Amino acid sequence: MRYERYLAESARLYGSKTALVAGDHRLTYAEFDALSSRLAATLAANGVARNDRVLVFMDNGWEAAVSIFAVLKAGATFSPINPSTKADKLGFIIENCRPSAVLTTGRLAGVVEEAGQAAGWSGFIVATSGPRPLPTGVMAFDDALAGDALAGNAEAVGHGGIDVDLAMLIYTSGSTGRPKGVMMTHRNVVAAATSITTYVENRADDIILCVLPLAFDYGLYQLLMAVKMGATLVLEKSFAFPHAIFDLIRREGVTGFPLVPTMAALMLQMRELEPGFLPSVKYLTNTAAALPAEHIAALRALFPGARLYSMYGLTECKRCTYLPPEQLDHRPGSVGIAIPNTEAFVVDDDGKPVAPNVPGELVIRGPHVMQGYWENEEATRKMLRPGANPWEKVLYTGDLFRMDEEGYLYFLGRKDDIIKTRGEKVAPKEVEIVLHACPGIAEAVVFGVPDEVLGHAIGAMVVRSDPDLTERDVIRHCAKYLEDFMVPKVVEFRQELPKTDTGKVSRRLAAETMEPAR
The missing domain is CATH 3.30.300.30 (ANL, C-terminal domain)
Incomplete structure (x- = not known):
């Protein structure tokens, strides 16, 4: 199944329900579906074709969410770019993936132009309004939404896409060199979202907070999973003002609170917070890095009764492991077991499984493993290697782990670290x-x-x-x-x-x- 169909289905089932809350802006599922269809029609009318790449270079907001699904409806591949990205790095990405369009904001339109000129690119640009007039040739976002809603439907556009087409191209942070584009098909994304929503026990009545950038796959999947389940997503730009976010959580009745260790550390320094200060929160998740055991204990004290999921993942497969909440007391230092429909095992330098508690490299097998790095065969060969079966490749994560006698995994560090x-x-x-x-x-x-x-x-x-x-x-x-x-x-x-x-x-x-x- 192609991922944009989840939005159409949620619009059918929950049309009048709030899908997105972003600042003062609220969209129902019917409005979300219609706006993304109109934008898809505009993209198609301006040359965006099946399997083209489209950059979504925006702050967290309803426009970014609509843009992502519009690109999918047009049959293209979206690539979310962090809005703090500078022209040099953006120019590299443009030169690397050769997008047919960029969806951005008025504030960032100049960065896109500078990067495009450096890369010799002159594609279609759509930008939201900003403090300055838009550059010549850039279409206003409001004008792009004024098209025919019916023309934006996948069947009307006629792109003929299927679920093995690329859904997204996620560029890694490039901490050890130039960014690499991680290729994920619709089938990969559906597999990851299905697995995560299963063990987190997401439901249609969830109200999920996202203060993490949509360019960060952990933040992006909050949007994707909310749409899949017909849940409500409360989208904010950052956690820079925690008390304002806490007020928002209370006001909207947020039930799901995804966080990263830096957010947890900031909260735990706020001595005035009392246990149960956010009573609507039913679950918390963590990834990006493992939470220290002391932080896990402190968070559980602040959120009594809420489920806490300590997880591990990487962009190349989204999520690898999770620790069932009932195991936190027994093994708080563990990142758990393989997520549903996934296998995780630890191997030595020759690729052979190691004994319990012996350090080695974590290997992941599953339907959510990336297709490879965009036009980078050397890096792809390093990460994707032949598995036990002749038809598959498995993901060598580059991370050191150990597995205990009961199959629970413990992160030790990056091999390079x-x-x-x-x-x-x-x-x-x-x-x-x-x-x-x-x-x-x-x-x-x-x-x-x-x-x-x-x-x-x-x-x-x-x-x-x-x-x-x-x-x-x-x-x-x-x-x-x-x-x-x-x-x-x-x-x-x-x-x-x-x-x-x-x-x-x-x-x-x-x-x-x-x-x-x-």
């Missing part, structure tokens, strides 16, 4: 677990720092919740629980940790911005 010091290998995650257990630490990230004697030493960057905490206190705490070679040699305190555009703590940026040891 392993620090070699004193002839030993150190997984940063093991040190971070100890740091998060130190009283007075709100957030921490660990990485290797150059050392003339050791080659590399252990460095830590820390956000304090106790202003009196000292470097000596931190090192003394680590020495109590870690082997000597794993104890940080240098600890730097920051007001906040360096993060990627999607709000994920960046080990690379932390290492690059660490002050030299004195």
Whole structure:
């Protein structure tokens, strides 16, 4: 099934129900469906054809949601781009995937023009109104929505698409080089959304908050899953003002609260919050990085009665594992078991399964695994390798894990992040677990720092919740629980940790911005 058909079905079943809440703007499912059909018609009339790529370069808002489904209805492939992306990186993406159109905002129209000129591109641009007049040749979003609603229907457009066509092209953050475009078919997206909504137990009466960028697949899937279930999505641009978000949650009766570790850490520093302060919330989810056990315990205290799902995933397959909420007391450090209709196993350097509790690389097998990287065969071969069956490829994640005797998985770190010091290998995650257990630490990230004697030493960057905490206190705490070679040699305190555009703590940026040891 192609994904845009879920919107048509939800519009049929729940036409008058609120589908989207974005600021002061509210759309019913009928309105959402009609607007996306009109925009699809405009795209088709301006040359967007089946399997073309279309960039959605927008802030979180109803326009972005409508744009995503309009692209699908036109038979094309959408590529959501973070609105903080600069012209240089956007130019690379434009040159790489050669989109036939870009849907953007008036504020960002100039960035699109600059990037397009650098890439030698002159495609169709649609932009919402902004503080300045739109550049010549750019169609106003309101005008693009003024087309014939019937003409935007998939059958009328006649693109003839099927579910093995590409639905989306998600560009990775490019932390280790230029971004790579992850290719996901409609079938991949349906498989991922179906699996996640099954174990999270989503329902049509859910009201789901999304403060994460739609360019981040975790945020994007909140939209996709809400549409699939006929639920309501409350869309905000960020979590920069938590109290305003809390008021919004109470006002809208939000039941689902997806978060990332940086959001959890911020909430847990707010001492005025009382248990049960958001009584409508029935479940919380976490991904991007594993939650420290201490944060899990604190969140459960703040949200009594709510289900908390600790999860692990990566863009190349969306989601890999989840920890059933009833297992939190028994194994809070685990990211759980494979999601429904998925297999996850740990292998050695030769691709052979390892014994329980032996570190190795996590491999994922399932219908949600990407098709590969857009026009990058070398990177694709590294990640997608032959499986046990001759007809399939499995995903080598590049992440180190161990699996216990009962099949529960524990994230140890990226293979590329392993620090070699004193002839030993150190997984940063093991040190971070100890740091998060130190009283007075709100957030921490660990990485290797150059050392003339050791080659590399252990460095830590820390956000304090106790202003009196000292470097000596931190090192003394680590020495109590870690082997000597794993104890940080240098600890730097920051007001906040360096993060990627999607709000994920960046080990690379932390290492690059660490002050030299004195």
